[in-house]
Every structure is written in structure tokens, then in C-alpha cells.
Amino acid sequence: MRSILMVTVAAAALAMGATGSFAADKLKVGFVYVGPHNDGGFSERHDIGRQDVEKAFGDKVETNYVESVAEGPDAERVIERLARQGDKLIFTTSFGFMDATLNTAKRFPNVKFEHATGFKTAKNMGVYNARFYEGRYVAGVIAGKMTKTNVIGYLGSFPIPEVVQGIDAFTMGARSVNPNVKTKVVWVNTWFDPGKEADGAKALFDQGIDVLMQHTDSPAPLQVAAQRGGFGFGEANDMIKFAPKNQLSAVIDNWGPYYVKATQSVLDGTWKSEAVWGGFDSGMVQMAPFTNMPDDVAKVAQETVDKIKSHQLNPFAGPIKKQDGSVAVAEGQTLSDKDLTGLNWYVEGVEGDLPK
Amino acid sequence: MVDWPVVAAIVLTIVTASTPLLLAALGEVVAERSGVLNLGVEGMMAIGAVSGFAATHATGSTFAGVIASAIGGMILAVPFAVLVINLSVNQVATGLSLTLFGLGASAMIGDKYVGVPGIKLPQLHIPGLSDIPFIGPVLFGQDGLVYFSVVLTIAIGWFLTRSRGGLVLRAVGDNHDSAHNLGLSVLGVRWAAVLFGGACAGLGGGYLSLGYTPLWTENMTAGRGWIAVALVVFASWRPARVLVGAYLFGAVTILGFHAQGMGLAIPSQFISALPYLATVVVLVIISGNKAMLRANTPACLGKPFVPTR
Numbered sequence: 097m098r099s100i101l102m103v104t105v106a107a108a109a110l111a112m113g114a115t116g117s118f119a120a121d122k123l124k125v126g127f128v129y130v131g132p133h134n135d136g137g138f139s140e141r142h143d144i145g146r147q148d149v150e151k152a153f154g155d156k157v158e159t160n161y162v163e164s165v166a167e168g169p170d171a172e173r174v175i176e177r178l179a180r181q182g183d184k185l186i187f188t189t190s191f192g193f194m195d196a197t198l199n200t201a202k203r204f205p206n207v208k209f210e211h212a213t214g215f216k217t218a219k220n221m222g223v224y225n226a227r228f229y230e231g232r233y234v235a236g237v238i239a240g241k242m243t244k245t246n247v248i249g250y251l252g253s254f255p256i257p258e259v260v261q262g263i264d265a266f267t268m269g270a271r272s273v274n275p276n277v278k279t280k281v282v283w284v285n286t287w288f289d290p291g292k293e294a295d296g297a298k299a300l301f302d303q304g305i306d307v308l309m310q311h312t313d314s315p316a317p318l319q320v321a322a323q324r325g326g327f328g329f330g331e332a333n334d335m336i337k338f339a340p341k342n343q344l345s346a347v348i349d350n351w352g353p354y355y356v357k358a359t360q361s362v363l364d365g366t367w368k369s370e371a372v373w374g375g376f377d378s379g380m381v382q383m384a385p386f387t388n389m390p391d392d393v394a395k396v397a398q399e400t401v402d403k404i405k406s407h408q409l410n411p412f413a414g415p416i417k418k419q420d421g422s423v424a425v426a427e428g429q430t431l432s433d434k435d436l437t438g439l440n441w442y443v444e445g446v447e448g449d450l451p452k
Numbered sequence: 453m454v455d456w457p458v459v460a461a462i463v464l465t466i467v468t469a470s471t472p473l474l475l476a477a478l479g480e481v482v483a484e485r486s487g488v489l490n491l492g493v494e495g496m497m498a499i500g501a502v503s504g505f506a507a508t509h510a511t512g513s514t515f516a517g518v519i520a521s522a523i524g525g526m527i528l529a530v531p532f533a534v535l536v537i538n539l540s541v542n543q544v545a546t547g548l549s550l551t552l553f554g555l556g557a558s559a560m561i562g563d564k565y566v567g568v569p570g571i572k573l574p575q576l577h578i579p580g581l582s583d584i585p586f587i588g589p590v591l592f593g594q595d596g597l598v599y600f601s602v603v604l605t606i607a608i609g610w611f612l613t614r615s616r617g618g619l620v621l622r623a624v625g626d627n628h629d630s631a632h633n634l635g636l637s638v639l640g641v642r643w644a645a646v647l648f649g650g651a652c653a654g655l656g657g658g659y660l661s662l663g664y665t666p667l668w669t670e671n672m673t674a675g676r677g678w679i680a681v682a683l684v685v686f687a688s689w690r691p692a693r694v695l696v697g698a699y700l701f702g703a704v705t706i707l708g709f710h711a712q713g714m715g716l717a718i719p720s721q722f723i724s725a726l727p728y729l730a731t732v733v734v735l736v737i738i739s740g741n742k743a744m745l746r747a748n749t750p751a752c753l754g755k756p757f758v759p760t761r
Contacts, residue, residue, distance in 0.1 A: 132559065132670055136567040249713075282712045283720040289674035290665040291469065292705070298465045299709035302458050314672075316665040319569075338569050338667065448715040 126183035127161035130190035137313040137332040141349040142189040148352030167192025179204040185362045227375035229265035231347030233411040234400045235329050236269020238344050239307040241393045246276045249300035251310040252283045255451045257439040259311050264443045265411045266309050271445050279446045290316035334384040346384035353379040376405040417444040456586045463590050470702030472656040474601045476680035477694045479652020486645035487625040487752035491547025493653045494677025495554020500525040500657025502562040505668040514573045525654015526647050533646040540756035559670040570666035597659050609691040625750035628757040638757050682731040688748040701727045
């Protein structure tokens with residue numbers, strides 16, 4: 097409800113701004129965020145991408161954004177408002193904006209739309225996502241080297257393929273350097289609830305893990321890792337401030353390079369609708385500095401990043417065994433992107449059952 | 453084989469998860485016993501959380517933070533009190549807007565504190581006592597607000613049933629016309645109760661940003677204010693039952709996580725829904741029994757009082 101109010105106010109403000117300034121020669125680029133632009137995580141990373149666009153193009157481009165937009169009917173109104181006020185390229189940065197973006201794209205054939213993390217496209221609507229599991233594989237390598245108990249933890253938000261990719265990649269990364277490692281998983285059923293995230297993290301540490309990977313948005317699990325003298329990884333952002341002695345690294349969402357590229361192609365008139373899924377190689381995924389670990393571990397981590405970047409290593413290349421020991425991907429084969437986007441099984445080394 | 457340090461750690465986690473619910477629900481019990489339904493608990497908690505974080509950040513003292521969180525919650529209760537007590541505005545609608553306002557205002561105030569690490573409430577350490585296995589960390593190793601919340605439960609229980617002030621409060625909540633005719637200040641009592649409720653909700657919020665997870669982010673209350681409101685009904689307006697209920701709600705969540713970690717197949721979605729389900733069940737039991745309904749529910753709950761003279 098609050099976000100509806102904020103959106104209304106923001107939309108009104110944008111409308112007034114639009115009537116006040118007519119800079120026809122500038123390309124206007126709009127962004128729609130699901131959270132506040134300074135949420136310290138997901139939406140903030142998109143806003144940093146927007147600032148990269150401003151820096152890269154200076155006077156040639158004008159950006160604007162609407163924040164805290166609820167996923168649902170309001171999103172469509174906001175996106176349409178941006179299109180009406182003259183934005184020629186609009187990034188909608190949350191999965192739940194998919195249908196709203198598609199509907200608006202049909203009504204504004206001259207406007208280019210880019211939707212993050214979805215799967216529907218149109219002639220004037222592209223989709224982009226990042227292979228965050230590559231970063232989680234590297235985190236797994238670090239965890240496998242750092243664990244003393246050989247039990248590492250994973251704090252999951254919702255049991256959807258994207259999160260399962262992370263759990264599997266993390267576990268395979270760890271077992272590539274330490275075959276005795278087991279991963280314990282706790283689901284908190286929220287992307288963002290610092291208290292619950294902390295509780296889930298405490299439960300994992302109480303059960304004997306010593307390195308924690310999280311796929312929820314707040315720094316609370318990392319703080320718990322620090323309190324318990326264990327290690328953790330930042331989520332989306334470098335969160336080293338919250339655990340200066342206990343953050344090993346972080347998988348950073350880095351949308352800037354993609355936003356700059358898409359903006360450039362619209363300026364050049366070469367933009368076309370694509371489904372982009374970039375990893376380390378595209379710059380969309382980055383690792384925060386490797387901290388609080390011996391030099392040799394940092395070295396192995398960096399080598400892993402380089403190998404993935406140069407496509408010598410694919411986290412989902414066979415042989416991969418499922419939890420029950422059956423072969424999921426044979427040697428010499430690689431899990432296809434289609435299978436990855438529907439991933440619903442744990443690899444060997446993950447404990448517990450995946451909620452259905 | 454029972455691993456006592458682990459059991460102690462689990463109990464500590466449960467206490468931490470339950471304390472914000474307990475503090476906020478205790479305040480709501482007092483407000484509702486006086487006849488005022490305040491659905492703005494979530495908003496007052498959010499304001500309490502940001503006030504506590506801001507004050508601690510500015511002064512470096514968590515004690516100052518705790519005080520600020522109570523004051524913050526109380527300040528937010530003032531416009532609510534003016535509207536529903538003096539102007540007899542609908543309590544449900546006003547409470548809901550108080551929640552929306554509190555969440556929005558806290559986000560605005562807290563803008564510059566996002567991404568800033570906080571200071572954690574210090575935990576008590578009594579040499580000797582705190583080192584006793586199991587009992588030490590559970591009984592003598594908590595932070596101050598945990599002890600305060602237990603003392604507050606006892607104090608409110610005593611106040612409501614054993615003191616003249618409590619009798620007046622309940623009289624106002626059960627029959628404001630009679631209370632008025634007896635010469636009691638209905639509006640004055642309700643003002644005091646609402647302000648007290650605001651302070652308690654603020655403290656509950658402060659516990660979130662100072663004790664539970666020492667950080668500030670928008671929406672960090674994440675629905676705990678609503679659980680607190682549900683808890684009051686669950687506890688049928690009795691402080692001791694609020695305490696039991698808060699610990700039960702906390703325990704269910706934490707044990708659910710442990711079950712997952714141990715690989716037991718309990719759907720985590722079910723665990724998340726359980727506090728609300730439990731409240732619905734209690735509501736059904738209470739409403740099916742007229743005697744219980746009369747004995748427990750403040751009769752004038754939600755009804756505005758307009759003095760005839």
C-alpha cells in the first residue's frame with residue numbers, strides 16, 4: 097500500500113517534470129525498481145548501473161527512475177507513464193514486472209524495453225539476467241578450502257530454480273577442492289526479513305556449519321557469521337562493513353556494463369530484442385575482494401574466476417551426480433540453459449530434501 | 453545424548469526471536485484493555501527501530517538507543533490518540549494508516565542509515581554465574597531488554613489484576629459509560645494506555661535494530677507488528693499468556709529451521725503461516741464460547757467514547 101502511495105507521488109512528480117523539460121535530442125532512459133534505490137542490495141545495484149549509464153554518456157542521455165514499485169497492476173501504470181513521458185529505453189528490474197512490461201511494450205512499439213530475470217520477450221522487449229551461480233561456485237571453492245568442520249551452510253529464500261542453481265554450484269565448487277564437504281540448507285521463505293534471516297543462520301551455525309552462503313538480501317546472516325566466529329559471503333553487494341573480519345567475498349550484481357551496452361545500441365539504432373544471460377565474461381557478475389583467507393585460497397579463487405571467465409570451466413559441466421548418486425549429467429556433457437532455468441534437484445553433497 | 457551447549461544456543465535464539473513480539477504485544481494488551489484497538493503496532497515498531505538505531509549511532513550508547521526507541525514509538529502514538537480518542541475517528545482505519553505512515557516515515561528518517569553497521573546491545577555477564585553450563589547463558593547471559601520484557605510482563609499482570617489503576621483501566625475498557633458516570637476520566641486513561649502501548653511497540657522495534665540484528669533497513673519489522681496484534685488475541689488479553697505465546701511463536705519458527713537443517717521434511721511455508729493459523733484457531737475457540745468471550749474480550753474494544761458532558 098505504501099509503495100502504491102509512493103508510486104503515485106513519484107508518477108505525479110515525473111509527469112510534472114516531463115511537461116517542464118523538452119530535451120528532444122537527448123535519449124531518455126527509464127528504470128523501474130522494486131525496492132528503494134538505496135536498499136543496500138538488489139535495487140541499489142540496478143541504480144548503480146543507471147549511474148554508470150549517466151557517467152558513460154553524459155549529455156547525450158537523461159535517466160530517470162521510479163522506486164518501490166509493487167509488482168502487479170501498479171507496475172504497468174508506472175511503466176506506461178515512463179513511456180508516455182518520452183523514455184525511449186526502459187529497464188524494468190524485477191521478475192514480477194514481466195507481464196506489465198510485455199503489455200506496455202505492445203502499446204508502445206517505438207519504445208525499447210529491457211526486463212530483468214524474466215523469460216518473455218517481444219519485438220521491442222528484451223530480457224537480461226546474470227549467471228550468479230558462477231560466483232556462487234567460486235564462493236563454494238573458497239568455502240571448501242576454509243571449512244574445518246566440512247559442513248557448510250546455505251541460507252535459501254524460496255525454492256526456485258535460480259536459488260537451486262546457487263546451492264548446487266556452491267556445493268560443487270566446495271567439493272571440487274574438498275570432496276568430504278556437505279551442504280546444509282535452511283529455507284526462510286522470504287527475500288528480506290533481517291530477523292528471520294538471522295534466525296536461519298543461527299540454526300545453521302548451531303548445527304555445526306562454519307562457512308555460510310546466503311541467498312537472501314540483508315546483511316543479518318553475515319552479522320551472525322561474525323558473532324559466531326564463522327565466515328560468510330555478502331549478497332549482491334560488498335557487505336564487508338558488516339563483517340570486516342568474517343566476510344570472505346561477495347557475489348556482486350554488476351548491471352552497469354550491460355546498461356551501457358544496451359543504451360549505446362539504442363543510440364546507434366542497432367538495438368534488437370535478445371535474451372541475454374551473462375556471467376563473469378560479460379562483467380555482469382563480479383566477486384568482491386577475497387578477504388580474511390590465506391593467500392593460497394585467494395589464489396585458487398581467482399584462478400577459478402579466470403577459468404570460468406575464459407570458458408575453460410563450466411560449473412554445470414559433467415560428470416554431475418544427483419543427491420541419490422544417480423548421474424544427472426554425463427562426463428563430457430553440460431547442462432543446457434533450458435535445464436538450468438528449470439533446475440529442481442540437488443547435487444550430491446547437499447543434505448535434506450528440496451521443498452516441492 | 454543431549455548436546456547442552458547447542459540446546460542453550462537454540463534457547464537463546466528463541467528468546468531473541470520472541471522478545472520483540474513480547475514487548476510490542478504487552479503494550480497492545482494494555483491499550484486494548486482500555487478499549488482502544490491500535491493496529492498501528494507495525495508502524496510504531498518501525499519508528500522505534502529507526503529511532504533506536506539513529507540515537508545509538510549518534511551517541512554510541514545502546515542505552516540511549518533503547519530510550520529513544522520507546523520515545524519514538526510513543527510520539528507516533530500521539531496523532532493516533534488525538535484522532536481516535538478525542539475525535540472518535542474509526543480505530544481500525546486510523547490504526548491501519550498509522551502502520552502505513554510509520555513504515556514510510558521510518559524509511560525516510562532511516563535513509564542515511566542503510567548499509568551502516570550498528571552496535572549490538574551488550575549481553576549480561578556475571579562472572580561465575582554466566583559460565584555455568586546451559587543455565588548460565590540462558591539465565592544470566594541475555595541482554596537487558598530480555599530481562600526487562602519478563603519483568604514488564606509480571607508488572608503488567610500485577611497492575612491489571614491487583615492494583616486500583618488496573619481496575620480503573622479495565623473498567624474503562626469494559627464499560628466506558630459506567631466508568632464515566634463513576635467520575636473516571638475515560639479519555640485520560642485511554643490516552644495513557646495508548647502512549648504506553650506506543651512506547652512498548654517502540655521498544656520492540658528498538659530490540660530489532662539493536663539486539664536482534666544490529667542494522668537498519670526499510671521494512672525490517674517485516675510483519676512482526678501484525679504477529680504482535682495477533683498474539684494479543686491468541687493470549688486472550690492476558691500478559692502471562694502473551695509471554696507464553698510469544699515464546700511459542702518464536703520457538704516454532706526456530707525449531708522449524710532446525711528441523712530443516714537436520715533434513716526433516718516439514719514444509720517451511722507451513723511454519724511461516726503457523727502463528728496466524730494458531731491465532732485463527734484461538735479466535736474460533738473463543739468466539740464459539742460466549743462465556744469465554746465475555747470474560748476475556750474488553751467489551752468496549754474499538755468503540756469510541758463521546759462524553760455527554
